């Protein structure tokens with residue numbers, strides 16, 4: 194399991210010209226590794242995540258998910274790769290109001306055409322891993338903000354992704370709950386073996402990461418690996 198970005202450049206239309214959102218960015222995240230990406234607003238963090246998620250195709254450079262290069266894949270195969278190999282955690286949990294916590298996870302298996310028989314035990318196992326074993330039958334309005342975010346994280350792991358991409362998971366949480374969510378992501382990364390990228394504004398939360406990458410004006414600065 195791994196994620197690899199190699200010399201990725203991404204531009205957006207900007208008036209008569211182009212704005213460079215990512216400037217020759219290279220990043221390699223091994224399975225079981227957590228890389229935190231920090232940087233000021235507008236520096237390119239979300240663009241980096243969108244390229245890694247294969248949601249945006251860069252102007253140049255390559256992306257490999259679990260060893261598979263995504264350029265040149267047919268749209269159907271790309272969608273399949275995204276569904277089966279990539280888990281995404283957005284800022285807001287976006288849970289379905291009418292479903293219980295367990296059902297939020299089970300529905301992911303259904304979308305991917307996985308056997309429903311195995312979905313329920315896996316959902317319960319993941320809810321236990323995020324500390325919500327006793328909340329499986331609750332609906333979103335019966336859960337706290339932190340608990341909803343934990344369901345969101347468990348849901349992203351439901352299809353056993355190789356790559357886990359997490360965008361500002363703590364923005365709706367107070368400091369303590371935010372730190373607990375980042376610790377949880379670090380633990381799950383090691384336990385499930387995912388190659389994880391965590392985008393955050395909050396430097397206070399990066400302690401749990403194996404590596405902290407800084408983005409500034411579309412350029413990525415990577416310190417030597419520490420762990």
Ligand SMILES: Nc1ncnc2c1ncn2[C@@H]1O[C@H](COP(=O)(O)OP(=O)(O)OP(=O)(O)O)[C@@H](O)[C@H]1O
Nearest residue numbers: 205206212214232233234235236237238239240241
């Ligand atoms: N769809 C788009 N069209 C044009 N320009 C865009 C688009 N999306 C982002 N940008 C620009 O690209 C640059 C990088 O934006 P990006 O959203 O990746 O930054 P960010 O670091 O995630 O910011 P924030 O922390 O505020 O979310 C910014 O200058 C932004 O204005």
